[in-house]
Amino acid sequence: MIRFKIVLATVFLFSFINANAQQSQRLINNWEFLKSDLGGIWEAMRPTKPGSSESVPIWSKVTLPHCFNAEDAVDPDVNYYQGPGWYRINLKIENPYINGRTILHFEGAGQKTQVYVYNTKVAEHVGGYDEWTADITDAVAAFKKDTSFAKRFANQIPIAIRCDNSRDLEMIPSDLSDFNVYGGIYRYLNLDYQPQLSIDKVFALAQVDAEGKQGTLKISSRFYNPKSIQNAVVDITVKDPQGKIIGNSQKELKSFKIEEELSLMTIKKPILWSPEIPNLYSVEVKVNQNGETATQTEKIGFRNFEFVKKGPFKLNGKRLLLRGTHRHEDHAGVAAAMTEDMIRTEIQMMKDMGVNFIRLGHYQQSRIVLNLCDSLGILVWEEIPWCRGGLGGPIYQAQAKRMLTNMIEQHYNHPAIIIWGLGNENDWPNDFTTFDESKIRAFMSELNDLSHHLDKTRMTAIRRCDFCKDIVDVYSPSIWAGWYRGIYTEYKEISKKEFDSVDRFLHVEWGGDSHAGRHSESPDDALSKVKKAGNGDEREGDASLYGGSARVSKDGDWSESYICNLIDWHLKEQETMPWLSGSVYWPFKDFSTPVRPDNPVPYMNQKGVVERDFTKKEAYYVFQSYWANSLMAHIYGHSWPVRWGEKGEARMVKVYSNADEVELFLNGKSHGVKKRNSQDYPAAGLRWMVNYQEGKNELKVIAKRGKKTVTDNITQEYQTAKWGAPAKLTLQEIADADGKITIEAKLLDANNVLCLDAKEYVYFGVTGDGKLIDNQGTSSGSRKVQLYNGRAVISLFTNGGKSIISVKSDGIATAFLNL
Template identity: 70%
Template sequence: MIKKLLTTIICLMILHVGYGQQARRLNNNWEFLRQDLGGIWESVRPVTQGNPESVPLWKTVTLPHCFNASDAVDPDVNYYQGPGWYRTMLDIKNPYADGRTLLHFEGAGQKTDVYVYTTKVASHLGGYDEWTADITEAVEAFKKTEAYQKQFKGKIPLSIRCDNSRNLETIPSQLSDFNVYGGLYRYLNLIYQPAVAIDKIFATPTLTNTFKTGWINVKGNFYLPKQNGHVNGGVKLTDAAGKTIASDNYSINSVGSDKQPLSKLEISRPHLWTTADPYLYTLQVTATANGQTYTKTEKIGFRNFEFKEHGPFYLNGKRLLLRGTHRHEDHAGVAAAMTEEMMKREMQQMKDMGVNFIRLGHYQQSRIILNLCDSLGILVWEEEPWCRGGLGGTAYQNQARQMMTNMIEQHYNHPSIILWGLGNENDWEGDFPEFDKQKIRTFMKEQNDLSHRLDSTRLTSIRRCDFCKDIPDVYSPSIWAGWYRGKYAEYKQVSQDEFNKVDRFFHAEWGGDSHAGRHSENPEGFLDIKSGVGADERLGDASLKGGDPRVSRDGDWSESYIVNLFDWHLKEQETMPWLSGSAFWVFKDFSTPVRPDNPVPYMNQKGVVERDGTPKESYYVFQSYWTEKPMVHIYGHSWPVRWGTTTQQKTVKVYSNCDEAELFVNGKSYGVKKRNSQDFPAAGLRWQVNLASGNNALKVVAKKGKVTVTDQITQTFQTQQWGKPAKLVVEQIADDNGVVNAQVKVLDSNNVQCLDAANWIDFAMAGDGVMLDNMGTSGGSRKVQAYNGRATIKLDTKKGKSILSVKSPGLPTVFLNLAGK
């Protein structure tokens, strides 16, 4: 009960930041229809006429909610793109005389229309920026109708139509490597505010060269739809302990809606915001008019940053290597409709891995994410969703301008943000018959100028558009050494070459795919990859067919290979003093419509955690380079069976940030190794060991100063050789109160597990239970490639009787009877 109360208090506090005093999330009591209506009357008719045979049929949902929570990764269909409707009843009781009643959308995809009863009150185009619908007049008008009292019993019918239909004249492009989701997939808030209120605060902290004195220049936009009168107000800055350290008053005789100067506060010896110490101040601005006071608060921070020309990055005068990743708003089971708690867990996972920088790809993300970046100490590159396809017409360009404006104005106060991204892969043509580089350059310059006009304190950036690389302040070329082209050992030289071509260089997007649970004894034994051909991604490289030999097509997609690739990049980055930083692609696996043939269909599997947040082995490689808290991890927690002969020595790798580590196998010490980041692989923490046939207990003891940390796993060592896959065998391996985990193995004709088998596996289920599939994970997909001759799926038996079937092309289908307890 106490935990629930604290959670409620925290949520209310978060709602206060940026809102007025009266705001609440509209999460419950919604109905949803995934299709279009014949007209708005169909949404309200059942209540008005009381017809029990009314169609279509709606289902109950809670917000946030995404159309594509399941079908985004359904292996058998393309994800739904079209209209969908939401409806609910609101109890409107605005406490302010002549006040305004607003609906604040934190994001809805992609085109949204809002209705009160049958009156359309607002429309918005753009799936990622925030926007507000003022429903005041429509509510008051409906309250005067007979239907308000009789059929709707004093409630206000609200209907919302979201539409993510394909449209070439909107951004982002449907050629983008991510789903363009539909729905009310971010929080929707009901807000009551006085007739005069503050719409936005623009707080600009600045510092002297010595960082000993700071100023905050405060401007504000006012929301006053009915008047242009006198406003008095106050500005107050408090520190993290709640102590007031600066304050001021302002008075405006004639309030306008444009940015108006409110105050300039001076602060002596400000506590600087850093990635290790993300110190935040609270800025409170009040506005009083007609006897009513509105209060708005923002978190701000003092920090100075510089991308040195032809050099590294500096934060508050000290060099900081940006250790970054990327993020899509996507999660198993909910798609884009991530709850605040999900976001907190994900961002904390990043911080625990050592991330100090993130590029939010490829659109404005939830205010919750930006708040977390502020409080956790993660610097941000945020970008507008002009992604791939070329350049559209007037409406297309107007949408891009508006979304750039909204992104900058809505996220202006976040100290974590240092870069405004102008777009992504704008050299990728395909949406229009014309692909005119000069027109793209012209519009890119326009967006660059717009960004600087809206915010002169931050820099602009873009990734992969070489014919525009001279336009933004910071440029990132395409470098995928060891994945889409070339070998990972070429990374440093290729990066140096690209660094020399621009004034300010950053490396966004590198890495590769890995199928969670797939491991290899010889991860680099695939087709020989050419050296000296560059490391950029070119058209068709992401395909699994055709083109030049490349790891992305010809490799085994094992976790074993990808840890080596990451390991090499990280150890090289420690020897590149000119490097500003990098951001690997991507922190978490995410769904995409352009990769139906991947081992988990419709998933980009480049994450270091799976789509549900389960860490892969590569997570710990980054942790071993980027964190200070002592950690140690034996490679192979998700590798239950290794293979070979008893005469072969096997490499055991340990990833740790400790000074030294000692490995024990079946109780026998294999000695102490010293960590040396330049001793590839595993920074020298690797041992050649003799594994016994059968089970082997591995344990490592690592020390960092006076702190000791340990890790241990058990692995089976299979010495039997296997032949061609001949059969499947399925078994139940766990049961958690009726939720069963089933595993299928691929065997040869002698019942030996085929540990290199990558057969396609199809699960199906009949009976009382349900299969927990369409998660986009290696253990949550009904169609998936085997990993080391096995695959798993979870099933909720509902404590009844069910039958699981498993089939694979060319092999006999097998069945498993599941009887509930």
């Protein structure tokens, strides 16, 4: 029998509304936007004729999701905009329910938001990553009563929304958090029609023992009932992953009280959820009142997990090595305003790489992300944005607690989530005049207690705050072996030392930056300058490219070649660490940050294995070769058009593959078959020393696993000519398709030899009808960018006209190209 609890919520502004509203639509089109503040709400509402001299300020047409900082976050010449911005729209509102509620459901908006119906403020919210709602029912009714208003706005309802991402020390996250604190309605906004009585939340707790023999399902509900409706019937239906009904019940409610009546359903041998087979049950809750029905359906999964004390991680009673990465909500051309298709593409790319775990850094993310993790089988650490800067006062702390509560309640049912993150780098001062470790410890304890009170089934965790590591369930120290500290061959030794210092250890954040398209014949040279560290922690100032002790982050070449070596070493070592719960590479995709203006792509953290536009770097395939199940093979160097060396000098060719054996062909000649051995570093033994011919070379591999075969091939030039000091720049068109032209700049010496180690910044410009495709935060989408092996590319739209493209570099004559 199913028993359940009923909890009544009678608040005007409530934090969450179900995803299955009876009538719901995304509000995407017909918006206008103003990137500044207004003198008052009337400036958004006053009627003006198009082209009138009174039509100021000038609004622009946009679609949602929309971010203030779609381009300026990575504009090399400006600080990104932090301030207010306004959105407005006229909506036709026709609620089909008798006395129904009309709701604006925000999936996320940054960072402080106010909602107006005509000139009446109906709601406000602080926190850029929560879901929240504004009930506009009463304000809409009041507006409709005035017939002059209705006529003026053609029987539509004027809505205005003010978002503000201004700097505010008493708001999390800190502006020093190494990611942009974006502004705008950058997640979906929905118009929901609800009956008088609807469902706020359903909490469905699915639990199972480690052997998978016995499962329980507890269900509770919270209703939205602003008019204190009485007498309703609630139906609960539970279906297994095949859609078969395994539980059904009905209960008549005479009145609604805030009380807990626990429901409990016993399920023998439930079908388990795992990364390999992410089986999902469904729980449907319907509330029926006076002939109207509100429905909410939640997906749940049965899984048992354990971080073994002084040991590894177990899922459903078996050891599982967590193979993870991180996700920031950030993308080329849109910043935080990623569409559902973009999000789906990104999470699928992670799954295809072999990921079974994601840490969502450093804030609650879209429900779309969590739904995909549930359905694809990816475990999750999700955290609140208490990140760097110290600890603020009561307002600051109240927001942190509120966001933790929202995150847990809103994502409570997702089987993918196993960890609630309470903070990141909270040992990093700077926002306040005092930095008090004891107060940070006390507040961390409050958050830890709150998390366990709201959800007793999941772990708590933080990263990098050693003086709080005893408070949470799982701790991740800072280990950046081979980047910010030491050399990467210290990784296992440092990790074991840190593992021994805590009860439950998980290594999140490791890796290093790589400038996409830059490669090296001797990538590990910088390691000769670096001393063994004995620890791998990054410290304040380590991200700087200037000063301090020798470190690869400052003294290395930032090549894809080096990062592939570092990752390769880490992954082969992890296969020999039976005590390791897992590791989580930082991050999956390059993302923008205001604190790194001097990077090869300005204002970009370039540690991703894909670029900000989903272009895969070579490192993606290193991970695939260790983690992916589908057969793959990838010759290193698809983005390395020209290699160099002496005539007749042997050069290493590496192949990243999960095949049993691989055969390499150079210019049609076989160089033999190699068998894969993960402990034969580098490239798991799939490497050959070959002699390139001068000029063009064709490489091909055939990889086999059992009866399955895959191939890969690339073309590379081999340059033996030596180059001198850079002397001149050239520009040439290398592609032209559908009005989009791609231009390549090269830096040559006085004898026209390509300077293959050149790293100078170059600056692209355009005059005429064309428009550069820049401010993308990619190596091929920035008008200011460091060269990669003496070259750089950028594209432009011709707009059907003529243009002059320029490229310059300090101390080098500007080059021009007529298009």
